[in-house]
Amino acid sequence: MLTLNVNDQIHEVDADADMPLLWALRDLLGLTGTKYGCGIAQCGVCTVLVDGAAIRSCTTPIAALAGKKITTIEGLSADSSHPVQQAWRAEEVPQCGFCQSGQILAAAALLAKTPQPSDADIEQAMAPILCRCGTYPRIRLAIQRAAKTVKESAHG
Amino acid sequence: MAERIEISRRHFLKFSAALGGGLLVGIDAAACARKEDASANRAVQPGVFAPNAWIRIGVDDSITLLVGSSEMGQGVMTAIPMLLAEELDADWSKVRAEFAPAHASYTNPINGRQHTGGSTSVRGFWQPLREAGAVTRELLLQTAAQRWNVPATECSTQPSVVIHKSSGRRLRYGELVEQAAKLPVPETAFLKEPKQFRLLGTSVPRLDTPAKLNGSALFGQDIKVPGMLIAVVARCAVFGGKLKSVDASAAKKIKGVRHVLQIDAGVAVVAEHFWAAQRGRDALKLAWDEGVAAALDSTQISASFIAAVDGGKSARNDGDVTQAWQTAAKKIEAVYEVPYLAHACMEPMNCTAHVRKDGCDVWVPTQGQATAQHQVGRHTGLKPEAIKIHTTFLGGGFGRRAEYDFVVEAVQISKQLGVPIKVIWTREDDMQHDVYRPATYNRMTAAIDTQGALSAWEHRIAGPSIFARVYPPGIKDGLDGTSVENAKNIPYAIPNVSVTYALVNAGVPVGFWRSVGSSQNVFVTECFFDEVARAAGKDPLALRRELLKDYPRHRAVLDLAAQKAAWGTALPAGRARGIAVAESFASFVAQVAEVSVENGKVRVHRVVCAVDCGTVVNPNIVAAQMESGIIFGLTAALKGEITLAHGRVQQSNFHDYPLLRFDEAPRIEVHIVSSTDPPGGVGEPGVPPIAPAVANALYALTGTPVRKLPIRL
Numbered sequence: 001m002l003t004l005n006v007n008d009q010i011h012e013v014d015a016d017a018d019m020p021l022l023w024a025l026r027d028l029l030g031l032t033g034t035k036y037g038c039g040i041a042q043c044g045v046c047t048v049l050v051d052g053a054a055i056r057s058c059t060t061p062i063a064a065l066a067g068k069k070i071t072t073i074e075g076l077s078a079d080s081s082h083p084v085q086q087a088w089r090a091e092e093v094p095q096c097g098f099c100q101s102g103q104i105l106a107a108a109a110l111l112a113k114t115p116q117p118s119d120a121d122i123e124q125a126m127a128p129i130l131c132r133c134g135t136y137p138r139i140r141l142a143i144q145r146a147a148k149t150v151k152e153s154a155h156g
Numbered sequence: 157m158a159e160r161i162e163i164s165r166r167h168f169l170k171f172s173a174a175l176g177g178g179l180l181v182g183i184d185a186a187a188c189a190r191k192e193d194a195s196a197n198r199a200v201q202p203g204v205f206a207p208n209a210w211i212r213i214g215v216d217d218s219i220t221l222l223v224g225s226s227e228m229g230q231g232v233m234t235a236i237p238m239l240l241a242e243e244l245d246a247d248w249s250k251v252r253a254e255f256a257p258a259h260a261s262y263t264n265p266i267n268g269r270q271h272t273g274g275s276t277s278v279r280g281f282w283q284p285l286r287e288a289g290a291v292t293r294e295l296l297l298q299t300a301a302q303r304w305n306v307p308a309t310e311c312s313t314q315p316s317v318v319i320h321k322s323s324g325r326r327l328r329y330g331e332l333v334e335q336a337a338k339l340p341v342p343e344t345a346f347l348k349e350p351k352q353f354r355l356l357g358t359s360v361p362r363l364d365t366p367a368k369l370n371g372s373a374l375f376g377q378d379i380k381v382p383g384m385l386i387a388v389v390a391r392c393a394v395f396g397g398k399l400k401s402v403d404a405s406a407a408k409k410i411k412g413v414r415h416v417l418q419i420d421a422g423v424a425v426v427a428e429h430f431w432a433a434q435r436g437r438d439a440l441k442l443a444w445d446e447g448v449a450a451a452l453d454s455t456q457i458s459a460s461f462i463a464a465v466d467g468g469k470s471a472r473n474d475g476d477v478t479q480a481w482q483t484a485a486k487k488i489e490a491v492y493e494v495p496y497l498a499h500a501c502m503e504p505m506n507c508t509a510h511v512r513k514d515g516c517d518v519w520v521p522t523q524g525q526a527t528a529q530h531q532v533g534r535h536t537g538l539k540p541e542a543i544k545i546h547t548t549f550l551g552g553g554f555g556r557r558a559e560y561d562f563v564v565e566a567v568q569i570s571k572q573l574g575v576p577i578k579v580i581w582t583r584e585d586d587m588q589h590d591v592y593r594p595a596t597y598n599r600m601t602a603a604i605d606t607q608g609a610l611s612a613w614e615h616r617i618a619g620p621s622i623f624a625r626v627y628p629p630g631i632k633d634g635l636d637g638t639s640v641e642n643a644k645n646i647p648y649a650i651p652n653v654s655v656t657y658a659l660v661n662a663g664v665p666v667g668f669w670r671s672v673g674s675s676q677n678v679f680v681t682e683c684f685f686d687e688v689a690r691a692a693g694k695d696p697l698a699l700r701r702e703l704l705k706d707y708p709r710h711r712a713v714l715d716l717a718a719q720k721a722a723w724g725t726a727l728p729a730g731r732a733r734g735i736a737v738a739e740s741f742a743s744f745v746a747q748v749a750e751v752s753v754e755n756g757k758v759r760v761h762r763v764v765c766a767v768d769c770g771t772v773v774n775p776n777i778v779a780a781q782m783e784s785g786i787i788f789g790l791t792a793a794l795k796g797e798i799t800l801a802h803g804r805v806q807q808s809n810f811h812d813y814p815l816l817r818f819d820e821a822p823r824i825e826v827h828i829v830s831s832t833d834p835p836g837g838v839g840e841p842g843v844p845p846i847a848p849a850v851a852n853a854l855y856a857l858t859g860t861p862v863r864k865l866p867i868r869l
Contacts, residue, residue: 028429036397037502038583038810076370089361089366095504097553098503099502126818132635133552134784134821137824
């Protein structure tokens with residue numbers, strides 16, 4: 001038995017230690033917002049936050065996560081009120097939507113660390129997550145919008 | 157004048173009462189396709205209605221529309237409801253969209269079956285859904301008039317409310333539906349004039365956005381039903397190879413693996429979760445009879461195209477190109493090549509099936525509900541009414557999900573085991589067992605006469621045919637229409653034109669890929685056009701305009717894109733622009749790309765796109781689809797290539813079949829032409845012009861034409 005802290009809930013997981021977090025989330029815990037796209041950390045649609053940092057859950061074994069806080073898209077906010085989710089809605093980012101959990105979490109990790117990111121910061125943070133529908137231009141706008149919201153609320 | 161609909165002759169609508177109150181509206185969408193036949197024969201054909209109807213209007217004012225098209229990102233779950241809501245005069249906040257089951261009443265009138273492809277959803281349902289909305293609105297209006305005992309002509313509607321202006325009385329649609337269900341279908345109704353539209357032409361937010369922000373949108377991959385097991389299938393690496401033997405002893409020892417069994421596609425490892433199934437597959441010891449395709453390789457395939465290219469069938473033959481070569485002042489010759497491409501949907505193929513003795517449920521991200529249902533019937537012997545297709549959100553489609561191979565796998569495994577089975581393809585499976593965009597070899601020749609005019613154009617195409625695989629009767633006189641689309645019908649005024657096609661079955665399965673034949677032919681024709689323009693000493697835009705005199709919609713998008721991109725003005729050193737235009741799926745798109753070469757790599761800085769897609773349903777969705785087509789097309793222009801060696805696809809995942817990434821995406825501006833023409837498609841038309849726009853910009857920058865994709869400097 002391994003213990004995982006996912007979205008502030010403690011789960012006991014009966015699985016081999018080398019099972020990737022992705023499959024523990026999806027098939028054992030029923031958290032299907034995290035997607036499988038490539039299995040080799042090339043597409044980033046499986047991105048989740050571990051202690052606030054964006055990581056690829058498809059190549060992260062559950063054994064490496066003892067004592068760490070895992071956040072999936074289901075746990076980012078209770079009501080889609082995270083500034084990134086709100087900005088995503090305002091810019092109408094998603095198309096097919098399959099990669100968007102990974103995109104949103106990568107953007108949330110970026111803004112948590114770098115509240116006012118430069119274009120280069122945004123590109124560096126978002127380049128690992130592929131989108132076949134081509135929502136990249138809107139993701140850029142949404143991150144800029146979220147950064148502005150955060151700034152205004154900080155000053156307000 | 158508003159368009160009058162005579163309902164009595166249509167028989168495409170059926171009203172009935174919903175359990176617990178409310179109004180059900182059945183629509184026989186295909187009747188719109190059949191109506192011309194019907195009027196010619198003066199025969200009334202019976203309608204085809206789904207038992208659970210198309211539209212439900214509840215006593216609580218809720219309006220639920222069952223959408224038979226598949227949502228793969230193109231916005232159909234928003235655009236289709238908008239068509240209905242406009243003419244129903246519905247309060248948009250009350251409108252919900254659900255996925256429809258598989259049923260003939262959801263037939264797309266253009267495709268002739270329930271199928272999402274060819275950018276046909278809005279085009280196909282434009283008329284039937286607006287008419288259904290208008291007639292339903294008329295019914296509610298008449299119901300209110302009867303209740304108030306006033307002439308219906310004194311009543312009008314505001315969103316989801318009927319109003320009697322002189323008395324100030326109002327009734328919500330929800331208050332009318334129970335009585336409306338008992339009234340006869342109105343004899344006439346009227347469609348709005350465009351200036352009366354409240355919703356069409358506005359960017360109402362997509363209905364599917366909220367579910368795509370919090371992980372709740374259900375894709376095929378996410379399906380979970382009680383008792384379900386997960387399957388991963390081992391297939392032969394060579395197309396058409398057959399299993400010789402399997403040793404599953406090691407696989408069966410892996411914790412979580414429950415079954416190993418054979419199906420047509422290969423060997424399925426069935427487990428409690430994906431991780432166990434995948435490890436089980438890795439542990440199989442397999443021997444295959446690889447068959448003839450084991451010899452396939454890309455060099456040999458190219459050679460077979462070259463050998464065939466001069467022996468093609470004629471698709472178009474205007475004037476006499478041979479004579480034009482004799483009198484030409486200049487002859488321009490070039491060879492263009494494009495590779496096989498994978499679809500690479502972000503969601504790898506999958507399907508969940510539960511086959512029982514008396515019925516079957518299938519949960520699947522599919523573009524083809526009708527085909528899926530038919531195939532399940534073939535493999536189970538069940539009647540269509542016993543086969544329930546539950547469409548999920550699609551994590552991309554692009555033509556790949558028009559196939560049914562993944563459906564058959566899930567059905568065959570579930571049939572053997574009697575439990576629900578979710579088959580999940582790995583990325584490697586998806587990349588190496590795709591149906592690929594055809595590779596082609598193109599021999600181009602053009603003549604410029606002594607007056608400096610483009611006098612002849614010859615385009616010889618060699619390559620595999622999609623229809624030869626999916627529907628051989630679709631090939632007429634050796635021609636596959638998809639292979640020559642936007643080659644045969646280049647719009648330029650040229651007196652002598654010859655287009656030929658040599659069908660070469662190279663042994664690689666090929667399929668529909670976003671924008672199909674236009675995805676390669678527009679690259680070839682629009683790039684060769686720039687070579688011709690240069691040879692004639694003319695500006696590429698000016699020559700296009702000159703030769704498109706009879707094509708005002710092509711010219712209008714060219715002019716708009718050129719103007720917004722400041723065509724002809726100076727750019728910083730090291731940058732250049734290229735332009736291309738194409739009509740596809742009844743829409744017209746021109747794009748100007750601004751490029752440079754940085755550290756030996758092509759950098760696309762900016763793309764200006766002008767689109768005329770007729771009447772615009774939702775401008776924001778149109779813009780998103782243009783952005784999408786451009787980025788999808790840039791992957792093909794700059795990166796995409798599937799190659800074969802020893803019968804095996806050499807690419808396997810995103811490390812060797814890369815897609816355009818965030819930091820490589822250009823700035824994109826979309827400009828939409830205002831139009832009252834019938835709507836055109838938007839899912840695909842953004843793709844064809846981008847590769848030639850980029851290639852033409854590079855040609856302008858370097859002086860060397862780009863004749864092969866992906867672009868390698």
